[in-house]
Amino acid sequence: MAGLAAAHELATAGVEIVVLEGSDRLGGKLRLGEVGGLTLDLGAESILARRPEGLDLIHAVGLDDMVVHPETVTASIWTHGALRAMPPTVMGIPADPAALAASGIAEMPDPRILPAPGRDISVAEFVTERLGRDVLDRLVEPLLGGVYAGHTDQLSLRATTPQIAALGEDLLTAAAENRAAATATGPVFAGLVGGVGQLPAAVAATPGIQVRLDATVRAVRRTSEGWRVSVGPTTDVQIVDVDAVVIAAPAPASARLLAEEAPDAAFALAAIDYASMAIVTFVLDDAVVPEGSGFLVPPVDGTFIKAATVSSSKWGWIGESGRTVIRTSVGRAGETTLLQHDDADLAARALADLRAAFGSLPDPTDLVVQRWGGGLPQYDVGHLDRIETVERSVAGVPGLEVCGAAYRGVGIPAVIASGRAAARRLLDAGTIDS
Ligand SMILES: Cc1cc2nc3c(=O)[nH]c(=O)nc-3n(C[C@H](O)[C@H](O)[C@H](O)COP(=O)(O)OP(=O)(O)OC[C@H]3O[C@@H](n4cnc5c(N)ncnc54)[C@H](O)[C@@H]3O)c2cc1C
Structure with a gap:
C-alpha cells in the first residue's frame, strides 16, 4: 500500500511509474479471499478515519461511495473467565475509574506522578512505574498486541504510544480529559463495502501506473543516468532502467536492496524484527x-x-x-x-x-x-533513532527513497502518508521530470 500510494502521488504529477511486485498479487497486507462464498478481508480490514490519508486516497481513486463505518465499536476484554466490556481508555490508560472498577478487568491503580523519561523507554516500563502491572497486562498489552503484535516490554514508548507519553505526569487525570476531547469528533474507523482489500487494485488503475507481478527486485544500483533495477530469478535477470527508485518493501528486503547504495540505512533496517x-x-x-x-x-x-x-x-x-x-x-x-x-x-x-x-x-x-x-x-526501544539513521543515509543518495510500515507507523493511513511523502521528496528534489 505504501508503494502504491507513492506511485499514485507520482502518477498524478504526470510521472510514468512501473510498480515491481515480487508476489503474484498486489496489496501486500491488504488481501481479499473467499470464505464460505463470501469475499472478505483476510489481512487488514479497517482504516483509521481520524487521520486523513486513508480516506483521501479512497476519495482520489473514486471509492467514496463504498466508505462505511463500523456498526458497533463496543469491544470486550476476555479475562478472569468472562467477556468484560472494555472501559474507556487512551491506548489502555484508564479514562474512567468507575467504568474500570465495574468492568472487573484490572485493579484500579494507585498512580504515581513521575516526570517524563529523558530517553526512549519501553511502554511496559513507563506504564508499570506509574500505574502498576495489572493495567499494563490487562489493558495496555492487549490493545498494543492488537496493533503491533508485539510485547510492551520491548515496544518503544516514543514510537508506538506517543499519545500515552503525551498525557504528561498525571496519566489518569489527563486520560480522562483527553478522552472527553476525543469522543467529540466523528467515527474512529472506516471500511469499504466489499473490503478494504479492494483499494490496491483501485489505486493501481491510476493512469500512468504500470504494474508487473512476479517481479522480485534483486538489486538497485545507481548509474550515470539514473538507476538500474535487476528483476526476476537469478537465472533470468531482467534489467529495468529508471530515473529514480522508491523502495517500499518490508525492512529485511529493503535492507538487502540498500546494502550497496545506502549501507548505513541497510544496517539499521536489518535490525528491525x-x-x-x-x-x-x-x-x-x-x-x-x-x-x-x-x-x-x-x-x-x-x-x-x-x-x-x-x-x-x-x-x-x-x-x-x-x-x-x-x-x-x-x-x-x-x-x-x-x-x-x-x-x-x-x-x-x-x-x-x-x-x-x-x-x-x-x-x-x-x-x-x-x-x-x-x-x-516491531518498533522496539530506540526505533525512531534507527529510522533517523535510515532517513539520513537515504537522503544522501539522489533519486532514492524508501517508504512503508517499517518506518513511522504501521497502519494503512500511516503507510500511505509514508509513500506520499517519499514521492513528494522525489518531485521536490527535481530528480524526475513530470
Ligand atoms: C494480519 C494483519 C492485519 C492488519 N490489520 C490492519 C488494519 O485492520 N488496519 C490497518 O490500518 N493496518 C492493519 N495492518 C497493518 C497494515 O496492513 C500494514 O502495516 C500495511 O498494509 C503495510 O503496508 P506496506 O506497503 O508497508 O507493506 P506490505 O503490505 O508488506 O507490502 C510490501 C510489498 O512488497 C513486496 N516485496 C517485498 N520484497 C520485494 C522485492 N524484493 N521485490 C518486489 N516486491 C517485494 C511484497 O510482496 C509486498 O507486496 C495489519 C497487518 C497485518 C499483518
Whole structure:
C-alpha cells in the first residue's frame, strides 16, 4: 500500500511509474479471499478515519461511495473467565475509574506522578512505574498486541504510544480529559463495502501506473543516468532502467536492496524484527454471538488467540449476508511455536477459544487460515533513532527513497502518508521530470 500510494502521488504529477511486485498479487497486507462464498478481508480490514490519508486516497481513486463505518465499536476484554466490556481508555490508560472498577478487568491503580523519561523507554516500563502491572497486562498489552503484535516490554514508548507519553505526569487525570476531547469528533474507523482489500487494485488503475507481478527486485544500483533495477530469478535477470527508485518493501528486503547504495540505512533496517501471525476467518450459519465487535485477550491469560472480531456485527455489509463471520488472530512477536501447527490444528485451537469465550457455537460452515509471516514490524526501544539513521543515509543518495510500515507507523493511513511523502521528496528534489 505504501508503494502504491507513492506511485499514485507520482502518477498524478504526470510521472510514468512501473510498480515491481515480487508476489503474484498486489496489496501486500491488504488481501481479499473467499470464505464460505463470501469475499472478505483476510489481512487488514479497517482504516483509521481520524487521520486523513486513508480516506483521501479512497476519495482520489473514486471509492467514496463504498466508505462505511463500523456498526458497533463496543469491544470486550476476555479475562478472569468472562467477556468484560472494555472501559474507556487512551491506548489502555484508564479514562474512567468507575467504568474500570465495574468492568472487573484490572485493579484500579494507585498512580504515581513521575516526570517524563529523558530517553526512549519501553511502554511496559513507563506504564508499570506509574500505574502498576495489572493495567499494563490487562489493558495496555492487549490493545498494543492488537496493533503491533508485539510485547510492551520491548515496544518503544516514543514510537508506538506517543499519545500515552503525551498525557504528561498525571496519566489518569489527563486520560480522562483527553478522552472527553476525543469522543467529540466523528467515527474512529472506516471500511469499504466489499473490503478494504479492494483499494490496491483501485489505486493501481491510476493512469500512468504500470504494474508487473512476479517481479522480485534483486538489486538497485545507481548509474550515470539514473538507476538500474535487476528483476526476476537469478537465472533470468531482467534489467529495468529508471530515473529514480522508491523502495517500499518490508525492512529485511529493503535492507538487502540498500546494502550497496545506502549501507548505513541497510544496517539499521536489518535490525528491525517482525512478528508473524495468522488470521483464521470462520463463517458460521445459525450462530448466536454476544453483541459487540469482538474481544481482545491479555497475553497473561495464556489463550491461543489474542483477539476475535465479529466481522458480521462490525460491518453492515457482512452482516447483511445473514451469516456469522468471526476472525481470530494468533501469534505475536517471538511466538513462532504457536504458528507451527498445521492449518486444521490452528483453526481447531482458535475455535476452542472462541467457544470458551462465547459459549456454544455450531461447527463452522467454512474457514480460511491466512498466515502472515513477517506481518508486522516491531518498533522496539530506540526505533525512531534507527529510522533517523535510515532517513539520513537515504537522503544522501539522489533519486532514492524508501517508504512503508517499517518506518513511522504501521497502519494503512500511516503507510500511505509514508509513500506520499517519499514521492513528494522525489518531485521536490527535481530528480524526475513530470
Ligand atoms: C494480519 C494483519 C492485519 C492488519 N490489520 C490492519 C488494519 O485492520 N488496519 C490497518 O490500518 N493496518 C492493519 N495492518 C497493518 C497494515 O496492513 C500494514 O502495516 C500495511 O498494509 C503495510 O503496508 P506496506 O506497503 O508497508 O507493506 P506490505 O503490505 O508488506 O507490502 C510490501 C510489498 O512488497 C513486496 N516485496 C517485498 N520484497 C520485494 C522485492 N524484493 N521485490 C518486489 N516486491 C517485494 C511484497 O510482496 C509486498 O507486496 C495489519 C497487518 C497485518 C499483518
